[in-house]
Amino acid sequence: MKRVSLFCFLCVSAILGACSITPACAGKMAVPYTDPAYFSKVPFGARSHWLQPWRATLETVPASTFINGIGINLNVPAGSSDLVCHMLAKHGFRRARIEEGWGQSNYDDESKLNNASSFAEQLLACKKYGIRPLILLNAHQGAPCPVRFFALRLLAAAHKGDTTVTLSDVSKIVPKHSGLSNLTDYWAAEDLISSVDGNVATLTKPLPKDIAAGVDIPAATLKYRPFSAPGTPDEVATLAGWDTYVTTVARFVSATLGTTGSSDQGFDMEIWNELTFGDWFLYINKYYGAKIENYDDNAIWGNLVKDTAALATNDPADFAGVQFGDGFANTIPWPASSQEPSRIAAIDKHPYHGLSTYGEPAKDQHGTVIDALGNVDTSGFEPSYSAVFPEYFGTDLQTETVIRDCGPITSSLYGTPHGRYARPGNPCSVWITEVNLGPKEDIPDIAPDRAMWIKAKDAARYFCFYVNKGVTQVDLFAAAGGDTDLGMVKDSFLTYANQKGASYPVSDTVYTSMPLTIVGRIVAQMQAGIDPKLTTTRPLTVDSVSDTHDHFQFAGDAAPNHPNLYDRDVLAILPFQSSAKRFVIPYYVMTRDVYKDLAPEAFTVAVSGFNGNRAKITAYDPMNDRAVPVKVVAKNGLGATMLLTAVDYPYLLVVDGG
Numbered sequence: 001m002k003r004v005s006l007f008c009f010l011c012v013s014a015i016l017g018a019c020s021i022t023p024a025c026a027g028k029m030a031v032p033y034t035d036p037a038y039f040s041k042v043p044f045g046a047r048s049h050w051l052q053p054w055r056a057t058l059e060t061v062p063a064s065t066f067i068n069g070i071g072i073n074l075n076v077p078a079g080s081s082d083l084v085c086h087m088l089a090k091h092g093f094r095r096a097r098i099e100e101g102w103g104q105s106n107y108d109d110e111s112k113l114n115n116a117s118s119f120a121e122q123l124l125a126c127k128k129y130g131i132r133p134l135i136l137l138n139a140h141q142g143a144p145c146p147v148r149f150f151a152l153r154l155l156a157a158a159h160k161g162d163t164t165v166t167l168s169d170v171s172k173i174v175p176k177h178s179g180l181s182n183l184t185d186y187w188a189a190e191d192l193i194s195s196v197d198g199n200v201a202t203l204t205k206p207l208p209k210d211i212a213a214g215v216d217i218p219a220a221t222l223k224y225r226p227f228s229a230p231g232t233p234d235e236v237a238t239l240a241g242w243d244t245y246v247t248t249v250a251r252f253v254s255a256t257l258g259t260t261g262s263s264d265q266g267f268d269m270e271i272w273n274e275l276t277f278g279d280w281f282l283y284i285n286k287y288y289g290a291k292i293e294n295y296d297d298n299a300i301w302g303n304l305v306k307d308t309a310a311l312a313t314n315d316p317a318d319f320a321g322v323q324f325g326d327g328f329a330n331t332i333p334w335p336a337s338s339q340e341p342s343r344i345a346a347i348d349k350h351p352y353h354g355l356s357t358y359g360e361p362a363k364d365q366h367g368t369v370i371d372a373l374g375n376v377d378t379s380g381f382e383p384s385y386s387a388v389f390p391e392y393f394g395t396d397l398q399t400e401t402v403i404r405d406c407g408p409i410t411s412s413l414y415g416t417p418h419g420r421y422a423r424p425g426n427p428c429s430v431w432i433t434e435v436n437l438g439p440k441e442d443i444p445d446i447a448p449d450r451a452m453w454i455k456a457k458d459a460a461r462y463f464c465f466y467v468n469k470g471v472t473q474v475d476l477f478a479a480a481g482g483d484t485d486l487g488m489v490k491d492s493f494l495t496y497a498n499q500k501g502a503s504y505p506v507s508d509t510v511y512t513s514m515p516l517t518i519v520g521r522i523v524a525q526m527q528a529g530i531d532p533k534l535t536t537t538r539p540l541t542v543d544s545v546s547d548t549h550d551h552f553q554f555a556g557d558a559a560p561n562h563p564n565l566y567d568r569d570v571l572a573i574l575p576f577q578s579s580a581k582r583f584v585i586p587y588y589v590m591t592r593d594v595y596k597d598l599a600p601e602a603f604t605v606a607v608s609g610f611n612g613n614r615a616k617i618t619a620y621d622p623m624n625d626r627a628v629p630v631k632v633v634a635k636n637g638l639g640a641t642m643l644l645t646a647v648d649y650p651y652l653l654v655v656d657g658g
Contacts, residue, residue, distance in 0.1 A: 027546050027547050027548055027549075027550055027568070028544065028545075028546035028547075028568075029544065029545050029546070029568060029569070033055060033058070033541075033542035033543070033544070033545060033573070034055055034056070034057060034058045034541070034542065035055070035056065036056045036057070036409055037051075037056070037374060038051045038052050038053055038054075038055045038056045039051075039053040039056035039057075039403060039404075039407065039409055039411070040056070040409070040411070041370060041374035042370045042374075042396045042399075042401075044333075044399055044404075044413050044414070045367060045368060045399055046367060046368040046369070046370050046376075046396075046399060047367050047368070047369060047370070047396050047397055047398060047399055048369065048370040048371070048372075048396040048397075049358070049369075049382075049383055049397065049554070049565065050370075050371065050372035050562075050563070050565060050569075051370060051372070051374065051396055052395060052396075052569065052570065053394070053395065053396050053401050053403040053404075053407075054391070054394045054395065054403055054465070054469055054572070056403065056407065056409060057407060057408055057409065058539075058540065058541065058542060058573075058575070059408065059468070059469075059470075059537075059539070059575075060537040060538055060539055060540050060575040060576065060577050060583070060609075061467065061468050061537065061574075061575070061576050061577070062534050062535060062537055062576070062577060062578075063526040063527070063530055063534075063576045063577060063578035063584060064530065064532050064534065064578075065467060065472060065576075066463070066464075066467050066468075066523075066526050066576050067092070067094060067523055067526055067527060067530075068094050068095075068472075068473075069094075069095070069463070069467045069471070069472050069473050069474055070092050070093050070094050070095065070463060070474070070519060070523060071093060071094065071095030071096060071097060071134065071433075071473055071474060071475035071476070072088060072093055072095070072096060072097070072475055072476045072477075072478065072479050072488060073096070073097045073098075073433075073434060073475055073476065073477045073478035073479065074096040074097065074098050074122060074126075074478075074479055075478045075479055075480050075481075076479050076480050076489075076494060076497070077480075077494075077498055078117075078118040078121060079121070079497075079498055079500070080494065080497035080498045081121050081122045081124075081125035082121075082124075082125045082128065082497075083493075083496075083497035083502060083503075083504055084125070084479055084489060084493075084494070084497055085125035085126055085128065085129045085131055086125075086128075086129055086504050087489065087493065087504075087508060087511070087512065087516065088129070088131065088479065088489070088516070089129035089130055089131055090508070090520065091512070091516040091517065091519055091520030091523070092519050092520045092522070092523030092524070093131060093519070094130065094131060094132060095131060095132050095133075095134055095473055095475060096122075096126050096131045096132075096133055096134065096475075097133075097134045097136055097270070097433055097434075097475045098119075098122050098123075098126075098133050098134070098135055098136065099135075099136040099138055099273070100113070100115075100119055100135050100136065100137070100249050101136075101137075101138045101139065101140055101143060101144075102137070102138065102139045102143075102144060102145045102146070102242065102245045103139070103140065103142070103143025103144060103145060103146070103147055103188075104119070104143075105145070105146045105244075105245050105248060106146065107146040107147065107148050107223055110146060110241070110244050110245065110248060111244075111248055112248075113248065113249070113252055116252070119252070119256075120252075120256045123253060123256045123257060123267075124256060126257075127256075127257050127258070127266075132266065132267060132268065133253065133257075133266075133267045133268070134267070134268045134269070134270055134325075134431075134433065134473070134475065135249060135253060135267055135268070135269045135270070136269075136270045136273055136327070136433075137245075137246060137249065137269055137270060137271050137272065137308070137327075138272060138273045138278075138327075139242075139272075139281045139282075140273070140278035140279075140281075141185070141186070141187045141188065141190075141278050141279065141280040141281045142186040142187060142188055142278065143188055144188060144222065144226070144281035145222055145223055145224045145238075145241060145242075145245075145281070146222075146223035146224070146241075147188055147189075147220050147221065147222055147223065148172075148220065148221045149181075149188070149218070149219070149220050150172050150219050150220070150221075151216040151217060151218060151219060152165075152167050152168075152169070152170075152172075152173075152180065152201075152216070152217050152219045153167065153168040153169065153214065153215070153216050153217070154166065154167065154168075154211055154212070154213050154214065154215050154217065155167060155168050155199060155213065156213050157210070157211065157212055157213045158207055158210065158211045159207065159210050160206070160207055160208060160209050160210050161206045161207060162203075162206065162207045163202060163203050163205070163206050163207075163289075164200050164201065164202050164203065165180075165200070165201050165203065165207070165211075166199050166200050166201075167199050167200075167201055168199070170196045170199060170201060172219075172221065173193055173196055173201065173219075173221070174221050175193055175194060175195050175196060176192060176193075176194060176225065177189070177192075177221050177222050177223070177224075177225065178192070178193050178219060178220065178221040178222075179191050179192035179193050179203075179204070179219065179220065179222075179287070180193075180203070180217050180218070180219055181217075181218040181219055181220045182218050183207070183208050183209065184208050184209075186278075187280060188220035188222065189219070189220045189221070189222050189287070190280075190287070191203045191204060191205055191207065191287075192204040192287050192288075204287055204288045204289065205287070205288055205289030206289055223241065224237060224238040224241040225237070225238055225284065226238070226280070226281045226282070226283065226284045226286070226287055227239075227281065227282050227283065227284060227300045227304070228284040228293055229284075229293040229294075229295040230295065230299060230303060232293070234284070239303075239304075239307050242304070242307065242308075243307065243308075243311050246269070246308060246311060247311070247315065247318055249269075250265070250269070250318045250319060250322065251318055253265070253266075253267050254266070254267070254318070261317070262320065262321070263320050263321055264320060264321030265318075265319065265320055265321050265322050266321070267322060268322055268323040268324070268325070268345075269308075269322055269323075269324050269325070270324070270325040270327045270348060270431070270433055271304060271305050271308050271324060271325065271326055271327050271328070272304065272326075272327035272328050272330075273327055273330065274327075274330050274331045274350060275301075275328065275330070275331050275332060276331050282297070282300045282301075282304075283297045283300070284297075285297060301328040301332075301335070302328075302335075302339070304328075305326050305328060305340070305341065305344060306341055308324065309324060309340075309341035309342075309343035309344055310341070310343075312324060312343050313341075313343050323345035323346070324343060324344050324345055324346075325344070325345065325346040325347065325348040325431045325433065326340060326344050326346070326347045326348055327348045327433065329347040329348050329349065329405075330348050330349055330350040330433065330434070331350055333399075333400040333404070333413070334413070334416075335347050336405070336413065336416045336417060336418040336419075336422060337405065337417075337418065337419065337420065337421075337422045337423045337427070337428030338416060338417040338418070338422040338423050339416065340423060340428055342423075342426050344428065345428065345429065346428060346429045346430055346431040346472065346473070347405055347428060347430055347431075348430070348431045348432070348433045349393070349402055349405070349430055349431070349432050349433075349435075349471075350432070350433065350434040350435060351392070351393035351402055351432060351435050352434070352435060352436070353388075353392040353393060353398070354388060354437075354441060354442065355386060355387070355388040355442050356386070356387045356388070356392075356397070357385075357386050357387075358382055358383060358384060358385055358386075358387065358554075359382050359383055359384025359385065367399060369382075370396070371561035371562060372556075372560075372561050372562065372563055373560065373561045375561065377561065377562075379559075379561075379562070381557050381559070381562050383554040383555065383556060383562070383565070384554065384555075385553065385554035385592055385593070386592065386593050387592045387593065388437065388442060388592075388593055388594060388595065389461070389590065389591060389592055389593065389594050390435075390437065390458050390461040390462045390465065390594070391461065391465050391466075391572075391590055394465060394466065394469060402430065402432075402466070402469075402471070403469065404418045404419065405418055405419065405420070405430050406420060406429065406430035406466070406469055406470030406471050407419060407420060407469065407470055408420055408421060408470065410422045420470050429470060429471065429472040430470060430471045430472070431471065431472065431473040431474075431475075432462075432466055432471050432473065432474045432475065433473070433475045434475060434477040435462060435474065435475075435476065435477065436455075436458070436462075436476050436477045436478070436481075436486045436488075437454070437455070437458050437594065438481070438482075438484075438485040438486040439451040439454050439455065439484060439485070439595070440482065440484040440485040441485070442595065443595065446484050447484075448483040448484055451483060451484040451485075452483060452490075452513050452514040452515065453514055454594055454595060455488070455513075455514070455515045456513075456514035456515045456517070456518045456623060456649070457518075457594055457623075457648060457649040458515075458594060459476060459488070459515040459518060459519055460518050460519065460522060460586075460622065460623075460649050460650045461588065461590075461594075461649060461650065462474055462476065463519065463522070464522070464572075464574050464586035464588075464650045465572060465574060465590075468574035468575070468576065468586070469574075476488055479494075480494055483513075487513075488513060488515050488516060489513060489516065490511055490512070490513045492510075492511055493508075493511035493512075493513075496511060514623075518622045518623050518649075521622035521625060522586070522622050522650065522652065525584050525620060525622070525652050525654065526576060526578055526584050527578070528578065528582075529578055529579050529582050529656075530578040530579060531578065531579040531580065534577065534578070534579060534580070537577040538577060538609055538610070539609055540575045540583070540585075540607055540608070540609035540610070541607065541608045541609055541639075542573050542605065542606070542607055543606040543607065543608055543639070544604075544605070544606045544641075545568045545571055545573075545603055545604070545605050545606075546568065546603065546604045547566075547567070547568050547601065547602060547603045547604065548602070549567075549601060549602070550564075550566060551566070551567045551601060552564040552565055552566045552567060553565045553566075553567065553570060553591065553592045554592070567589045567601060567603075568603060570589060570590040570591075571587065571588075571589055571590075571603055571605070571646060572586070572587060572588055572589075572590045573585060573587045573605070573607075574586045574587065574650075581656065581657050581658060582654070582655070582656050582657075583610065583653075583654070583655040583656075583658070584652055584653075584654055585607075585652065585653040585654075585655065586650035586651070586652055586653075587605075587644065587646060587650065587651060587652075587653055588646055588647060588648060588649055588650045588651065589601065589646050589647065589648050590648075591648040594648065597647075597648060598647050598648035599647070600645045600646065600647050601645070601646055601647075602643060602644070602645055602646075603643075603644050603645075603646055604633060604641065604642070604643050604644075605641070605642055605644055606634075606639065606640070606641040606642075607639050607640060607641075607642070608638045608639030609638075609639060610639060610640075610655055610658035611637050611638075611658045612632070612634075612635030612636055612637065612638065612639050612640035612658065613635055613636060613637055614657050614658055615635075615640065615655050615656065615657050615658030616654075616655075616656045616657050616658075617630055617632055617640060617642060617653070617654070617655055617656075617658075618630060618653075618654045618656075619644065619645070619651050619652065619653050619654065620651065620652045620654065621647075621651050622650065622651075622652060623649060628645050628651055629643075629645055630642055630643070630644060630645075630653070631643040
């Protein structure tokens with residue numbers, strides 16, 4: 001990130017006029033802070049270093065939405081859930097994502113769960129501390145459905161490419177349901193056994209490797225066949241099994257939480273995890289060497305969502321108050337709110353992104369580039385900088401911007417309407433059910449304290465940015481994961497919590513990570529004086545942003561369509577309203593590289609939408625738990641102009657009494 005003031009070669013606004021999308025020089029934006037063109041000028045398939053789709057709209061979000069949107073993936077060992085949930089709840093976390101895969105259903109009695117004890121422990125901890133569980137429904141290929149695991153011993157050596165194996169015992173084999181496991185991946189019944197003749201088993205695809213005689217091969221029997229062509233007997237049976245699984249989990253959760261029969265069962269569900277791994281059970285043809293069914297195997301992505309939505313609609317008692325998210329959307333851009341059944345409350349996203357490098361050498365240059373004026377850029381110019389920051393998918397650096405689905409503007413992707421309101425009369429929000437940055441991935445030898453500082457900045461930015469931009473739940477990954485990697489809870493506390501008989505410490509300061517600390521402080525500011533019934537908020541307008549330093553994130557080439565990306569262009573101002581007269585407004589410079597700390601910078605910002613004559617205006621630094629300076633330059637009954645200090649994580653501007 002450059003911190004040098006440059007001579008302004010051209011005043012773009014004077015040359016191009018006020019309609020230009022590009023910012024002017026001389027330390028002040030010449031265009032509105034908010035303009036739908038910042039989103040609409042970058043079609044799907046294109047990207048832009050300059051246009052900021054998150055500035056297409058500016059909404060004031062109820063502070064209660066922020067408070068209720070703070071979540072995490074609960075992945076801690078059995079026995080430690082109570083203390084970990086205690087710590088999480090104390091620092092503002094209200095949601096916990098817990099996976100309960102189909103493979104946990106009992107093979108002989110599908111109304112029972114194999115992991116009932118440990119699952120109940122997690123649920124009871126959530127209940128005790130006011131955390132709402134989000135149950136991940138999944139069928140990972142390693143244990144995709146009710147399954148029996150066993151071993152098969154080879155009587156004779158088998159070789160790569162063989163389609164038969166000779167076994168010492170075939171008594172446990174169920175043809176077309178049993179198979180050899182874990183040959184190339186963690187994958188139950190990866191190579192199915194189609195038939196048995198004596199001790200010879202015929203496989204559905206050639207062996208991928210040699211196996212010596214006398215070796216015990218992991219094997220499994222799947223109660224249900226992998227998802228197949230719609231309408232086939234296999235598909236009908238597997239979908240029925242899925243419905244039994246979903247109902248069993250729902251009933252177990254409500255019974256454990258004590259919510260059975262209530263109007264809100266007290267939990268939500270996510271349908272599927274990702275399409276990047278563990279998803280072979282979705283496709284019958286993956287279990288065969290040649291296709292046995294000729295159909296669009298991706299149809300299951302929508303069909304399983306529709307089936308689950310219909311199940312919930314037809315069984316209102318077991319699913320009362322349960323919201324569903326479409327997890328198939330986590331890693332693909334195609335699902336849209338306009339396509340979702342009415343029972344689906346959200347499409348889900350996993351907007352992970354690591355370090356990208358632009359410029360020379362060219363590492364991440366691809367696709368059509370839109371310049372600062374909103375035109376296709378054929379010049380070949382690419383600014384040089386590194387990008388690793390939480391809001392990556394809130395920008396247009398990659399065409400799959402989350403803004404397309406969480407924002408209020410409806411747009412078309414190959415004829416399909418996308419956007420929060422693209423489903424008329426029944427808005428469909430976005431849940432981010434996994435996201436984080438692991439510093440160790442980019443800096444292997446990073447010190448734990450430094451890693452925690454970076455993760456604290458990231459956590460604050462993830463929550464403040466995405467919840468303000470239309471996401472209603474953000475679940476960081478994860479509670480456990482390592483001090484220098486993805487873990488949000490300190491390793492030392494996880495070790496302590498896992499000790500038999502441990503109780504919550506009287507003082508938890510030494511055990512509390514910086515990410516949890518900063519989240520807790522932001523939540524506390526949002527909660528102060530909150531009106532939980534506030535749903536209609538007052539719109540605020542950012543009228544101008546200027547500075548005297550001209551600091552920037554990357555340098556342009558002095559052409560009007562390739563300006564510097566100034567820090568003022570990426571000054572995120574994210575209004576929340578906690579009561580009729582109180583606003584809490586996170587603001588920060590959306591730096592492109594979170595590993596480089598930003599020294600405090602001054603900006604003059606004019607905001608309207610509140611009575612500046614009556615308002616008390618303060619600012620708070622949640623990382624350091626201290627007030628930061630705010631100078632009111634001008635004020636009137638419509639708003640105020642303020643001299644603010646900003647860094648690369650959210651300070652909170654509090655407007656009280658206005």
